[in-house]
Amino acid sequence: MKCAVLLSGGVDSSVALRLLKNQGTYDLTAFYLKIWLEDELAHMGECPWEADLIEARAVCEDAGVPLEIVSLQREYWERVVSHTLAELRAGRTPSPDILCNERVKFGAFLERIGSEFDKVASGHYARTVEEDGLTWLLRAKDPVKDQTYFLSHLSQEQMRRVVFPIGHLTKPEVRATAAAMALPNRARPDSQGICFLGKIPYNEFVRFHLGEKKGSIVEQKTGRILGPHKGTWFHTIGQRKGLGLSGGPWFVSGKDLERNLIFVVHTSEADEVAGREFLISGLNWIAGAPSGQGLSVKIRHGEKRVPAVAESVAEGCLRIAMAEPDRGIAPGQYAVLYEGERCLGGGIITQAL
Numbered sequence: 001m002k003c004a005v006l007l008s009g010g011v012d013s014s015v016a017l018r019l020l021k022n023q024g025t026y027d028l029t030a031f032y033l034k035i036w037l038e039d040e041l042a043h044m045g046e047c048p049w050e051a052d053l054i055e056a057r058a059v060c061e062d063a064g065v066p067l068e069i070v071s072l073q074r075e076y077w078e079r080v081v082s083h084t085l086a087e088l089r090a091g092r093t094p095s096p097d098i099l100c101n102e103r104v105k106f107g108a109f110l111e112r113i114g115s116e117f118d119k120v121a122s123g124h125y126a127r128t129v130e131e132d133g134l135t136w137l138l139r140a141k142d143p144v145k146d147q148t149y150f151l152s153h154l155s156q157e158q159m160r161r162v163v164f165p166i167g168h169l170t171k172p173e174v175r176a177t178a179a180a181m182a183l184p185n186r187a188r189p190d191s192q193g194i195c196f197l198g199k200i201p202y203n204e205f206v207r208f209h210l211g212e213k214k215g216s217i218v219e220q221k222t223g224r225i226l227g228p229h230k231g232t233w234f235h236t237i238g239q240r241k242g243l244g245l246s247g248g249p250w251f252v253s254g255k256d257l258e259r260n261l262i263f264v265v266h267t268s269e270a271d272e273v274a275g276r277e278f279l280i281s282g283l284n285w286i287a288g289a290p291s292g293q294g295l296s297v298k299i300r301h302g303e304k305r306v307p308a309v310a311e312s313v314a315e316g317c318l319r320i321a322m323a324e325p326d327r328g329i330a331p332g333q334y335a336v337l338y339e340g341e342r343c344l345g346g347g348i349i350t351q352a353l
Contacts, residue, residue: 003163004117005030006105007059007067009052011178011188013123014059016165018181020121021063029117030067032056033109035076035100058184072108079103085209088233091257092332095150097301102153106162119163126151126343127167128159134287135159137343142170148343149301152336153284203234203242215260217245220253221269229262238328240267251327265327274325280335280347281317288344296338297322299329299349305338318347 003026005017020026032053053069060067080099087094101124110120125140125147137159140146154162166174178186212230219226226245229235232255235243239252243264253273254263265273283289296305297320307323320335329352336346 001025001119002027002029002117003119003121004109004113005065006109006120006122007032007056008123009055009059009185009188010123010190011183011185012125012166012174012190014055014183014185015169015174015177015181016121016123017059017065018063018183019165019177020163021065026119028065030056030060030065031109031113032067032069033105034069034071035073035104055185055188062184070109070112072104072112075108076100076104079108085206087332088206089210090332091232091255093236093330094332095334097150098153098334101151102158106154106158110158110161119161121163121165123166124151124164125167125171126164128162128164136287138167138341139338139343140164140167143303145171146303147301148338149298149334149336152286152334152343152346154286155284156287159286206231206233213260215262217243217262217264220263220265220273226250226264232257232260232262235262236328237330238326253327270327271325274327275329275352276323276325277319277321277353278329278335278349279313279317279319279351279353281350283316283318283345283347285345286343290337290339290344294339297346298336298338299326299333308337310337317350319353 003020005013005020005028007013007017007030009032017028017030020028057067080096080103083099084094084096105122106120125142125145127138127140129136129138134156137148137151137154139148169177210231210233215229215232216225217227217229218224235252237252237254240249243250245264249267250264251267251270252262253265255261256263290310292310295308295310297308298305309321311319313319329349331349331351333349334346335349337344
């Protein structure tokens with residue numbers, strides 16, 4: 001059985017490769033996906049892909065596994081970046097990493113390799129289980145590193161082909177395994193940020209494509225102008241940092257695109273604008289829709305899940321009611337539903353209620 005291994009040059013995917021190699025179950029080929037947009041953005045920051053590729057080659061040579069480079073830059077732009085920019089321009093809060101997994105890593109890449117490989121493995125912190133002919137996505141052993149939020153829009157067809165070799169390990173265990181295996185990149189630090197940006201600041205990327213459109217930051221409660229902003233697309237609901245305002249802490253509570261305004265609320269008054277309910281659409285269920293019992297929800301990547309109730313209000317639209325309020329419910333965000341350890345899938349927030 002042949003398995004394609006997505007190798008980034010980082011420790012997680014490298015440990016995943018070596019664990020599969022040691023198991024001896026698969027005929028392995030590693031693939032480095034080149035999606036870095038360095039041609040137009042090189043002037044903004046350091047280009048990481050050459051260093052990544054050096055590490056990936058060293059890991060493959062050490063493991064005796066062939067490495068191939070696949071360029072998916074065009075697909076990344078068309079399927080992820082253009083959508084991200086359109087969402088930002090429309091005042092919404094997109095999640096490029098969810099789109100990357102759905103449309104590129106387990107989308108365009110699977111299209112590229114076709115039926116030549118039976119499985120595709122990655123260094124994501126997640127697990128799968130087979131039950132009644134379906135493949136379910138399970139949370140990782142490490143609740144902090146768990147990446148099921150970013151995998152929540154994979155289809156059943158995609159899920160049947162994926163392998164997550166490190167999902168049963170915590171991050172410290174992965175590091176310890178890398179050291180025990182004497183991997184060439186065992187001491188390499190974790191990468192941060194959106195995958196195609198490398199070390200480019202996110203705001204610089206947005207500014208390059210959308211420019212600036214100066215407006216006012218307004219206190220929601222009083223209507224008082226507190227300062228300027230350089231574009232509504234630089235800010236998201238719930239944001240607390242980077243506002244440049246005195247007398248805080250403040251956080252973003254809303255936007256008015258027509259008047260080019262950002263509304264903020266003082267943290268001491270956060271409870272007044274925090275919400276519990278919202279609508280989601282664009283639903284994707286990996287192996288089955290929610291049963292309605294024992295649900296929890298995430299509206300952003302992280303360890304925290306909140307008990308919730310989901311109710312169908314229209315075809316393809318759910319009303320989500322959380323057990324506790326959140327001041328960062330933003331249209332465009334993904335809401336991901338769980339039943340116990342199972343990540344069911346979810347949808348895109350269309351409206352806070």
